[in-house]
Amino acid sequence: MVSPAIALAFLPFIVTLLIRYRHYLVLLYRAVLVVWLRDRLTGTSREQRAFQYVLAHAIPGDPHHILQTFDQWCYHCEHLSCVGPDKGRIVERVLLERAPLRVLELGTYCGYGTVLLAQGLPPGARLYTIEGDPRHAAVAEKVELIVGPSEEVIPHLREKHGLVNANFVFMDHWKRSYLRDLRLLESHQLLAEGATILADNVLFPGAPHFLQYAKTCGKYHCKVHRASLEYFRAIPDGILPGSEIAPRLPREIS
Numbered sequence: 166m167v168s169p170a171i172a173l174a175f176l177p178f179i180v181t182l183l184i185r186y187r188h189y190l191v192l193l194y195r196a197v198l199v200v201w202l203r204d205r206l207t208g209t210s211r212e213q214r215a216f217q218y219v220l221a222h223a224i225p226g227d228p229h230h231i232l233q234t235f236d237q238w239c240y241h242c243e244h245l246s247c248v249g250p251d252k253g254r255i256v257e258r259v260l261l262e263r264a265p266l267r268v269l270e271l272g273t274y275c276g277y278g279t280v281l282l283a284q285g286l287p288p289g290a291r292l293y294t295i296e297g298d299p300r301h302a303a304v305a306e307k308v309e310l311i312v313g314p315s316e317e318v319i320p321h322l323r324e325k326h327g328l329v330n331a332n333f334v335f336m337d338h339w340k341r342s343y344l345r346d347l348r349l350l351e352s353h354q355l356l357a358e359g360a361t362i363l364a365d366n367v368l369f370p371g372a373p374h375f376l377q378y379a380k381t382c383g384k385y386h387c388k389v390h391r392a393s394l395e396y397f398r399a400i401p402d403g404i405l406p407g408s409e410i411a412p413r414l415p416r417e418i419s
């Protein structure tokens with residue numbers, strides 16, 4: 166049994182920790198506890214609930230309004246790990262600058278990033294999006310949705326899906342798979358000359374091995390954009406961004 170005096174001595178330490186990490190606790194509460202409870206109470210998943218909300222409130226065929234409706238849901242109802250509006254603006258800006266014709270997204274989830282990418286593409290562009298979980302599927306006109314784990318899909322993108330190479334890749338699947346999949350894209354020569362790779366959440370939850378490789382391998386020019394965690398502006402600065410990487414020596418990898 167811990168004596169009350171020792172417990173009291175630890176109290177300031179615990180209170181300091183709680184204050185310091187309060188935003189992460191709120192994230193844990195909203196993204197895990199509330200979702201777990203609602204899943205059990207309603208018998209539906211949070212993705213199904215989000216879709217129902219978007220179907221009921223969004224103007225059909227208006228991509229901006231669909232994204233805004235998703236944002237409303239995430240701010241006011243439940244947390245979804247979509248790229249969100251702040252980092253979404255970075256994605257839109259890079260898309261506008263590069264005007265890529267063949268875009269590959271890793272991690273479709275509810276289709277937020279897919280809608281964001283699709284509405285920013287120039288005419289004639291094609292978007293391929295890979296999702297390992299068949300329940301998380303969303304399709305649009307310019308989009309080819311490929312269901313399967315990225316490590317199995319990437320090696321067959323060319324012969325099975327006709328993607329010669331991509332000039333824009335949006336990585337937003339499991340962070341631990343970023344490095345493996347970048348290496349896969351390189352080894353299958355699926356990155357076009359001067360391709361841009363935009364990787365979400367490289368600082369939080371973080372993809373340190375991917376970042377280290379991208380910064381040190383000499384093939385890429387890296388620029389980390391500082392932003393805040395989707396739907397959690399209060400989470401301290403410097404937590405997470407997208408990272409833009411353009412091949413510096415394109416001929417080495419394409």
Ligand SMILES: C[S@@+](CC[C@H](N)C(=O)[O-])C[C@H]1O[C@@H](n2cnc3c(N)ncnc32)[C@H](O)[C@@H]1O
Nearest residue numbers: 247248272274277278296297314315337338339
């Ligand atoms: C963070 S969510 C993607 C969010 C989405 N890009 C957006 O902005 O709305 C991650 C998704 O990646 C999928 N995923 C994770 N690892 C994968 C893999 N190796 N291959 C394919 N999909 C994967 C998960 O099932 C999940 O739906």
